[in-house]
Amino acid sequence: xxxxxxxxxxxxxxxxxxxxxxxxxxxxxxxxxxxxxxxxxxxxxxxxxxxxxxxxxxxxxxxxxxxxxxxxxxxxxxxxxxxxxxxx
Numbered sequence: 001x002x003x004x005x006x007x008x009x010x011x012x013x014x015x016x017x018x019x020x021x022x023x024x025x026x027x028x029x030x031x032x033x034x035x036x037x038x039x040x041x042x043x044x045x046x047x048x049x050x051x052x053x054x055x056x057x058x059x060x061x062x063x064x065x066x067x068x069x070x071x072x073x074x075x076x077x078x079x080x081x082x083x084x085x086x087x088x
Contacts, residue, residue, distance in 0.1 A: 002049040007063070013040040015066070029077055029086075030057075035070045044068055054078045 015038050023033035044063030050056045057074030077086040 001051070001053070002047070005046040005048075006044065007041065007046065008043045009040045010042055010066075011040075013066070015040065019067070026073065029075055030073065031076055032073045033071070037068050037070075038066055039063065039068045041066065041068045052079050052084070 017038040018035065019038055020036040021034070023031060025031050041063035042065065044061055046059070046061035048059040055074045055076070056079065057072060059070065059072040059074070061068060061070050063069070075086070079085075080087045
């Protein structure tokens with residue numbers, strides 16, 4: 001797993017409104033999603049990449065002055081830790 005994160009938020013603000021949300025399939029097991037929200041974020045930069053975990057994939061989060069966007073490309077399946085393979 002790779003996880004890089006910087007997040008600065010306003011503790012006196014508590015809005016959370018979903019502004020825009022969309023997504024779709026890339027392949028049978030891979031999907032993408034984009035979400036834009038109004039939040040308490042002042043500045044946010046986050047990159048997360050996982051493999052061999054539930055919904056493994058890439059997530060990028062960017063936020064500035066009260067708005068955040070989350071983009072993800074991930075696997076739809078769950079990871080079976082006992083058998084070390086994807087569950088069907």
